[in-house]
Amino acid sequence: MGLFSNLFSAGETPEFPANALIIDVRSQAEFASGHVDGAVNLPLDEFNAGIQKLVPQKDTPVILCCLSGGRSGHACSIMKQQGYKAVFNGGGAVQLAQRLKKELKRKA
Numbered sequence: 001m002g003l004f005s006n007l008f009s010a011g012e013t014p015e016f017p018a019n020a021l022i023i024d025v026r027s028q029a030e031f032a033s034g035h036v037d038g039a040v041n042l043p044l045d046e047f048n049a050g051i052q053k054l055v056p057q058k059d060t061p062v063i064l065c066c067l068s069g070g071r072s073g074h075a076c077s078i079m080k081q082q083g084y085k086a087v088f089n090g091g092g093a094v095q096l097a098q099r100l101k102k103e104l105k106r107k108a
Contacts, residue, residue: 016088016100020061023054024093025075032107036065036097044071047078055079061086065093 022039024031031041042050044066055062062079064072069091079087090096097104 016063016090017061017086020063020086020088021055022063022065022090022096022100023075025064025066025071026093030067034093034104034106036093036100037103037105039065039093044075047075051075051079051082055084058083059085061088063088063090063096065090065096068092 022036024035024039024041025044025047026035026041027043028041031039031043035041040054042054062084064075064079064087066072066075069089072091073089076087076089090099094104
């Protein structure tokens, strides 16, 4: 199977652990406009300083999300460099909510 088929194979998406902590790395305003039910907000610009306090155990499963998957991908790299073992890029928050069959919540 070629690189292209590995990247874009239809219908094959990895399973996320059911007990994973969901962290949304968007800004507070973006998070308030709509986030996955149960997600915690840790904006990317505060991520390095806050991740070890928020997730002290390196084997805790974590799903990261943002608007499209770019910032959450960067946050995944940071966590892996810090020795976290079960880190997943969930991509965009809207798509992740649909995939996990969770509601999008808004803060007033």
